[in-house]
Amino acid sequence: MRAALVTAPGRLAVETVADPSPAADGVVVKVRSCGICGTDLHLVDGELGTDRFPLVPGHEPWGEIVAVGRSATGFAVGELVAVDPSLHCGACDPCRRGQGNMCQRWGAIGATRPGAWAEFTAVPVANLHRLGDDFPLDAVALAEPVACAVRGLRRLNPRADEPAVIFGAGTMGLVLAILLDLQGVGPVTVVDINPARRELAARLTGAAVCGSAEGLRARWVIEATGNPAAFEAALACVDRAGTLLVFGVANPLATAAISPYRVYADELTIVGSMAILHSFPPAIATIRRHADRFAPLVTDAFGLDDIEAALTLVRSGKTIKTLITP
Missing domain, CATH: 3.40.50.720 (NAD(P)-binding Rossmann-like Domain)
Structure with a gap:
């Protein structure tokens, strides 16, 4: 597949990389779109550390399930889903207290493992949120924000x-x-x-x-x-x-x-306030009810080949939500 790969601070290029496979308890999502946010700029510039490179960024995806792991249940190929990028271990003291965003081994899709500035991305089932056929897709890209x-x-x-x-x-x-x-x-x-x-x-x-x-x-x-x-x-x-x-x-x-x-x-x-904690389901519900308020915030969309132009626009401050549409 094609993906935007960061190999060093400020060094990003669209390359051909191996297609992801679903983990036993996960799926592969064909990315319909993925937002660019300020945190991504910090990451690309190496301001959040360089030990994670090489990395495919992108932590705000939604798309279509195209493969399901052997022990994954509750979701099927063809379903549209939004993705919570947060990864919690579930075993450390903060996780046991219900504070997964303080996880001692906290990670995120697009930050500590390959993300969604790519044609496909691998996602644990626990991070999926079903959209349904009637969801207002013009606003779904804002689910993570x-x-x-x-x-x-x-x-x-x-x-x-x-x-x-x-x-x-x-x-x-x-x-x-x-x-x-x-x-x-x-x-x-x-x-x-x-x-x-x-x-x-x-x-x-x-x-x-x-x-x-x-x-x-x-x-x-x-x-x-x-x-x-x-x-x-x-x-x-x-x-x-x-x-x-x-x-x-x-x-x-x-x-x-x-x-x-x-x-x-x-x-x-x-x-x-650090990231997401028990707030993805209410966000989906809020967008469903008030899509007309949120959809206009999506102001620009670029294909993978134009990723540099997209990042330049975001840095200029002349856009609100800019999307990558692989």
Whole structure:
């Protein structure tokens, strides 16, 4: 099969590699599409470590089952599925506590094992979510991002009819804005320094949009960029007794300034949200009910041969969700 293969930081090429075979408890999925996200850019650039190379990235796939392992049950060839990329060992203490996203041997399809910027990808049955014939396929590519956002908002636990501020108008910022609106939280304000993203955010979410956080205060604030400067601005925006959700994926070596006194005096809460945890089924259900809100976030699609152009577009910030369609 053909796949986009990263062999070293910044070195990515479309190559012919061996077709995957299903594990005994897994399947092979013919990839209909797979998203590109900011974490993928960190991975391609080697910022998440290089010990995993060579690697086929891609952790946001959906597609059609084309092969089933000998002991896999519950799914059949021809079914359409979305894929939760998270891999948990199930045996360590965090897994036993129901905190699989803290797994001591945590992995992910497209991050620690071959992913879905490819024609086919191998997936454990436990990671599959059946779509059914009536699922709105124009929005299904957002299943993984929505699942991450559902997990994040559980951590934030905002209240309805109270204002919220989101830093970052990328895919995740806009998904979070839509989910907050669906939960009755608001008004929602999205902050982004990129004019192109601000225009898209205003058009696609209905949220208030601005280029600066000056003067903004809210009890519920989300940092969705991974930028340390944005983290500092977001923390400054949190009102007394408020909560900051750190959602964006920063470079692991990045640091930011914080005032311990303010955290104490204002009784601030700072929470993180790592990947997906028990949130894929509700994400699928939410997309099914509100596909009209999510589908417009898919703005661009590229074939494998144009993977470099796709990555360039994502880095430019002039797109929301860009897909690879092998």
